[in-house]
Amino acid sequence: MTNQTNTKTESNIGSRILAGFIDYLIIYIFFFAYVYTYGEPDPDGGYSVNGxxxxxxxxxxxxxxIGLEQLFGxxxxxxxxxxxxxSINGISKNLSFGQSALRHLFDPIDMFFFGLVGILTIQNSExxxxVGDIVAKTIVVKIKKEK
Structure with missing residues (x-):
């Protein structure tokens, strides 16, 4: 028997799309800057980094x-x-390293076809x-603003 939380969740589709866009924009900018700066030209006119x-x-x-989720939540x-x-495990609301890693290892699936898989899964799951949240047993909630 699992002890899962009954925390109310909302789909927050717009906010979740924007959050993913911000995160992956930063990651892609770093990736392209790194490859362009430290990569070597390849025969196709692009750059590559090896080894x-x-x-x-x-x-x-x-x-x-994973790192930022572990450090800052x-x-x-x-x-x-x-x-x-x-976490929905009911023991601790903080994500374990494994939960965070699982969530993000499924990012490519959730983002497949411009995020359609993730959007449909969010809209149709209880x-x-x-998908990454289901596998990792996590939910995404709004942070309550302190006044």
């Missing part, structure tokens, strides 16, 4: 998604739009969860 330096963008992605995008992912 150990190719891990830098992956590490940056992990820091921007939300990514930059979620913080800006007033959202926070929490707790307004995207």
């Amino acid at each position: 150990l330096p190719a891990l830098i963008p992956i590490l940056f992605w992990g820091l921007m998604t 939300a990514t930059i995008g979620n913080s800006i739009v007033g959202l926070k992912p929490i 707790k307004n969860q995207r």
Whole structure:
């Protein structure tokens, strides 16, 4: 028997799309700047980074998604739009490292076809969860503004 929270959730589709856009805009800007700066020209007219330096963008992605959720409870995008992912396990509302990693490993699936998979999943799941949230047993809630 699992002890899951009954926290009320809302779909917050617009806010969630904006948060994801902000997060991945930062990640893509870093990726392209890094590859253009440190990459070598390839025969197709582009740039590529090979070997150990190719891990830098992956590490940056992990820091921007998983790392920030672990340190501050939300990514930059979620913080800006007033959202926070929490655990539904009922024990602790803070995400474990594994939950955060699972959420973001499913980002490519949730963002497939311009985010259609994530949008449809959020709109049709009981707790307004995207695929990554369902797998990681998390929900996304609005942060209450302090007056």
